[in-house]
Amino acid sequence: MTSPTPTPNTPVSRTPASRAGDDARPQVLPAAEGWEQQRTAEGRPLLQFASPRVKQPPQHLADLTLAERQGKLKELGLPAFRAKQLSTHYFQHWTTDPVRMSDLPKAGREELVEAMFPPLLTEVRRLRTDDGNTIKFLWRLFDGALVESVLMRYPGRITLCVSSQAGCGMNCPFCATGQAGLTRNMSTAEIVDQVVAANRVIAAGELGVSEHPDERVTNIVFMGMGEPLANYKRVMAAVHRFVDPAPEGLGMSARNITVSTVGLVPAIRKLADEELPVTFALSLHAPDDELRDELIPVNNRWKVDEAIDAAYDYFRKTGRRVSIEYALIKDMNDHAWRAALLAKKLNQRGRGWVHVNPIPLNPTPGSIWTASEPEVQDEFVETLRAAGIPTTLRDTRGKEIDGACGQLAAAE
Secondary structure (H helix, E strand, O other): OOOOOOOOOOOEOOOOHHHHOOOOOOEOOOOOOOOOOOEOOOOOEOOOOOOOOOOOOOOOHHHOOHHHHHHHHHHOOOOOOHHHHHHHHHHOOOOOOHHHOOOOOOOOHHHHHHHHOOOOOEEEEEEEOOOOOEEEEEEEOOOOOEEEEEEEEEOOEEEEEOOOEEEOOOOOOOOOHHHHOEEEEOOHHHHHHHHHHHHHHHHOOOOOOOOOOOOOOOEEEEOOOOOHHHHHHHHHHHHHHHHOOOOOOOOOOHHHEEEEEOOOHHHHHHHHOOOOOOEEEEEOOOOOHHHHHHHOHHHHOOOHHHHHHHHHHHHHHHOOOEEEEEEEEOOOOOOHHHHHHHHHHHHHHOOOOEEEEEEEOOOOOOOOOOEOOHHHHHHHHHHHHHOOOOEOOOOOOOHHHOOOOOHHHHHO
């Protein structure tokens, strides 16, 4: 049963007696601040696994496989080879501008482009860090829904954090995206178009200092707005567009694509059978059910050990090391005994199968959702490493531009 919600900023001393000797710091409980979680009649946080029945965007070339594109062109009375030409313009030249498609007959060119490339994303706002290496985009979809993506330059790679849903139905109390619940699933092409738009920005020289002239997005992380595995079919289709060889798709490496989830166990097991060597990330954030039930409401459906078992099975089936994402939140989930418990649970499944990424929370003054103290953070990391768990404190980006997904959309 969900525990009573504490008054924000009021520490609640609820460290189990068996743990108190290890870490006597107070236990702050999760509580939504500035908004009210949607709840069921029984008082549990409402979970939305299915997208509302709403109108989807018009069909776009990126929604289709190459064979399906050829079929659609035949329906339009055009030769099938035009599909490859259109795909080359979109997936290799990142353009939907008919003026730049000189290999297409001038007569009917604009009508063809309009039919195959209906506009999907309209830029509402763009924020850039002072060094220019991180850009956050706010997009308006065809129905007015707002989504975000974040483009980040690192030495040797360029990463795009993409959204997969407008809103989110997982109702986590710390997440700005979950405030309004789930609006709808994004289409395959809406997901893909975030990457193509980012490639245009890179090609225009708008992302920091270029390392070479042919730069593009090299890494994709499904850690933007939405729960990717709750939009499973369209997310998997988007992944295929990313990895399909050009010009059918973007020709990216599946190993550079990370699909994350808060713990939808049946979908994790389905992902393991896809025979796509993507990186899988489990957003765990607490190793004990008592806290995770409140921090990640889907834990009321599938418990910590069930989620970790599914993650381990993903490793066994694919050979791909799993990432555990863990946001460190002051006095909430950063106790040393939790690091020890997490290490114990991971090591029980075996060695060498997992990597933990503690993530310092962007600090919010006066909020219960704030960063751990540096010494606490260091102790948490060292506890994991001492137990033999490969652990890397993740670099955070975009603090100065509301980097956490959902912050810009919520402000509109």
